[in-house]
Amino acid sequence: MISGALNDLRFFLFGFLIVLQTGLAQNQLSYSTLSEMGLDEARINQQVDSIMTLGIRQEAFPGAQVLVSKNNQVVFHKAFGFHTYDSVQAVGPTDIYDLASVTKITAPLPAIMKLVDEGKLDLDAPFSNYWKAWAKRKDKKDLTLREILSHQAGLTPYIIFLNRVMKDDKIKKRFIRTSPSKKFNKTVYDGLFIKNRFRNKVHRIINRSKVSPDKTYKYSGLTFLIFPQLIEQLTGMDYETYLRQHFYKPLGCETLGFNPSKKDYPNNIVPTEVDTFFRKTLTRDWVHDENAALLGGVSGNAGLFGTAEDLAKLMLLYQNFGKVGNQQLISEEVVKEFIKVQFPENENRRGLGFDKPLLGNDTLDVAQAYPSPLASPKSFGHAGFTGTFIWADPENQLVFIFLSNRVYPSRTHRKLYELNIRTALQHTFYNAFKRLEVQN
Template identity: 60%
Template sequence: MSFRHISICFFILFGTFTFLYCQPSDIQDFDKLSFKIDSIITNGISNEAFPGAQLLVASKGEVVFHKTYGFHTYDSLQPVSKTDLYDLASVTKILGPLPLLMKLVEEGQLDLDEPFSKFWKPWRSNKEKKDLTLREILSHQAGLIPYIVFLKEVVKQGKPKRRFVRTSPNGRFGRQAYEGLWVKNNFEKKVFRRITRSKVDADKKYNYSGLAFLLFPALIENITGHSYPYLLAKEFTLPLETPSLGYLPSRKGFPNAVIPTEYDSLFRKDLVQGWVHDENASLFGGISGNAGLFGTTRDLFRFMQMYQNYGVLEGRRYLKEETLKEFTRVQYPENDNRRGLGFDKPLLDNASRDVSEAYPAPSSSPESFGHSGFTGTFVWADPKYQLVFIFLSNRVYPDRTHRNLYKLNIRVSLHQLFYDHLKP
């Protein structure tokens, strides 16, 4: 990850840490840009939007800004490092199941416009779901309800039900949700049944739903005969040279520190660190399609750069160009739906909005795409301007009531700064 067209190098003192920066020729007024970025992020930390963050931005395939801020928690004991792992939350959707779904579509093993029930048998006998297509599901146009909190099934009066959760593993309880918490092996079948029986809105309109992403790993395994984590590593994370991007970092013995997320007072009764924050994903043993991946800004940069290049990175093709262009295209603009297939897209009128009301940066092109995560993560790629933007934080620390990340409009403001400073 070398800097592009380096012209000037200098040191910046930030708190007790010194960083070496090299000004790339693709960026105008780099020192002014860096000062603005520092101001926005340090203001966010001061207002407890998050205790710390990683920020990486690449222009034309080369990193032009990569810096860490703050600490793991507000006690200011452990500073954030570039190798620290963040819980990616819903960013998992576009880095986990989605690339494998794209490959299955390329290979003709899935079809975007045939009924999803052709590939997922439980839906064949459900009259509301049997005709829904994968295209409708991935673009959040299928009418599925947004979410089901399955934690309600396993916790009663603040205690896990022994029917579903045990404090030590055995032959029937082999899925580890946390230290000292093991979930019944067949609990996912209960989840799948609830999803199958869930309501479908007859009025087909945009309604974000993460339910199908709970199904996708099992779907991928059913079609391929291989485990979902194995395929993800084989096809993408290992060849992309992102070994730290993956599930269950607490089991892998990585030297990387893992950033804590939220203090869970309902289920795990602990500050969650090294285990997935999302409760539904935890009940799947930490491996799910809706959440569960951990990674660094460097990991996400390489994955998103491959996407931005429409399937190619460093001479190796991972996905076909036409596949990426189809999946990153707005699918139902006539229904006021901005979404691509799995990917988020700019608001349909984004270019005309002020930065305070835009999503993402108002200067991002209609070709751009990405996703955000509940824990405070955000990734975005713009093929037109060749700009990759990665922001990772733990805004849910110490709890999810901390919403100043949104109120202060931090991610969009940072994103727009790089467009403002890009040279024509």
């Protein structure tokens, strides 16, 4: 009996190890090299180094990272430059960045996709069915989630909520205090605490905002400020907890999250801007975006931080149409619906939440294209104000991630756009793989 019990125990432990290893394999990135892919690695490194050196010398950014995945394997991941122009802290491959608007497709959007998948949200039903405050708004009551996510709803593009908490360059004590209390316990920044109910004020202002009757493509991030609460209403779960439980943990994304200063990460966090107006200091481990900051750093428009590798895991989930390993986190049907162009007849290139290539992008040269003209029409991604950019291409099996702090020391720095750094880098890899296809 003892021998039989020991055998049963060995069998159980062996099975447990297999399950554990399978689970780990699902959320770990696979690696290869450009050489193993059959490419001229030295040539590509030289081209990338040249573009990045130009960007740093022209002060498009003090430093940055580039990560490329081909056929579900990371084949390039390299860090360049420094955190700041004093050249003290070199950029490392595990550094954490403020993702800015990349948050939109890496935080609220996967949750919305899952809720659509489960039938808890309908893309073509009035959004007011779920966000009740809009039911009494004549200009909003019939707007659909499909129109909203594809920026076809005519919503106001942006509202600067910082104007509500400041007057004559001074912070109103009515909304922000320098010490926490029962009514002021959400942190905006070190030593700054926002009134708990300020989120309600933000929502009221959004609810009352104007809607254009002209239904054409107009980018608006307003609803991403209310999506977190909507997700909580529909799931009965805290927004951050829901994301961690259903996406980040299954994918092994250990650094994706809000308010990294409150977490015990061993990673370095790259600074963003020297804020001379609101926070009066260098913003490093608190969200740069003021609207997200006024919501305590947890939002849907911005606020997420993470590493290039964790972003790659999430983009590979999308590229593989919701599947990681043997888990289908979001149905293939839903992912394909979200990543396709919704209103091409209105000259709107957008998918549902996702950005897409310019219409006719493949006919443009690199200088005018967005992104690379070799990116397929099925590709998708998003850019962030701080200098971040992530893109996936299911047709070419290519994921491209660029992380920088181009807003250091000031958001007036726009050389990243003027030099077209990200498109040039992405095009380098597309070109290399295209040449390889021709050779084979």
